[in-house]
Amino acid sequence: MRARKLIKTAVAELKASEAIDHWQKGRERIEAEDLLAFVMGGDEPDPDDRIGNAERDAFEGLIARRATGEPLPYIKGYTEFRGLELISEPGVFVPRDSSEYLAEQAVKRLRGRRSPVHVDLATGAGTIALSVANDVPKATVYGTDLSEDAVKLARRNARRLGLKVRFATGDVFGGLPKTIAGTVDVITAHPPYVAMHEVDDLPDEIKDWEPVHTLTDRSSDGLGFVRQTVAEAPAWLRPKGWLLMETDPDRARDVKNVMADGGFRDVRSTKGGDLKITRVIVGRPPA
Structure with a gap:
């Protein structure tokens, strides 16, 4: 079978799936082409290329898994982020x-800082922490997460990439050495911000596959983690440091208000990058 026909059939199957969140135009084609390239060893075939039976069967199996909502990174076993695998x-x-x-x-x-220190909260697989360590080699980078499995995976990623990041298990700032209190230049967090009663409303590909603690802090408004971070961050930040929190556009105003009410200065909501679907709320610690 030619690649063109395989892709067309796969796109139709993904579009018909109720488990996938069809938020991005052309997402189904992007994912189908990505999975076919994965099956073919990394090289995306030309539309008129013939695909062997073994590769076709493997591809159709992966598409079937994706149609259940299983996230692409789980299917492939890896994801790419700012040039890092x-x-x-x-x-x-x-x-x-x-x-x-x-x-x-x-x-x-x-x-621009002489000996920068960065802390990434709710680090997961170490995504942000490792990206910072890669781009700012002189930085001392820490990552914390409530999940031991996440910290183990983050450490594996660090070893595989040859990057030095200190990962620790702990809730919010738990696990960090107290010696760095007051020396941190930037704190980043992609906090769980979904209210507990809203979890069931999430797309199947999220609520059925991702750990609940990464989606909600189980608070009634989804801002429990944010409030704790805002309350504790000033003790860790330098006077000219920054707190950066990624959130959904619908939550941006709430997160911004929590930071402002916590005494943070120069608080504002920012957006950018190729996919402007989230917001990064930034602010300096109280004077």
Whole structure:
């Protein structure tokens, strides 16, 4: 069978899936082409190329898995983020392309500092922390996560990439050495911000596959983690440091208000990157 026909059939199957969130135009074709290239060893075939029976069967199996809502990184076993190939496994938060803007904002604020220190909260597979360590080699980088599985995977990714990041298990700032209190230049977080009663409303590909603790902090408004971070961050930040939190556009105003009410200065909502579907709320600690 030719690649063109395979892709066309796969796109139709993905479009018909009720488990997938069809938020992006052309997403189904992008994913089908990605999976076919994966099956073919990394090279996307030309539309008129003939695909062997073994490769066709493997591809159709992967498409069937994706149609159930299984995230692409879980299917492939890895994901790419700002030029880094990160191992991805079930049980650990799936890195989002939209988070690249959060990493970019952190890198921009760290590069000009003499001996920068960065802390990434709810680090998951280490996505943001490793991206910062890669782009700012002189930085001392820490990552924390409540999940031991996430921290183990983050450490595996660090070893595989040859990047030095200190990962620790702990809730919010738990696990960080107290010696760095007051020395951190940038704190980043992609917090769980879905209210507990809203989890069931999420797309199947999220609620059925990703760990619940990465989606909600189980608070009534989804802002429990945000409030704790805002309350504790000033003790860790330098006076001229920054707190950067990624959130959904619908939550941006709420997160911004929590930071402002917590005494943070120069608080504003920013957006950027290729996929402008999330917001990064930035602010300086109280004077």
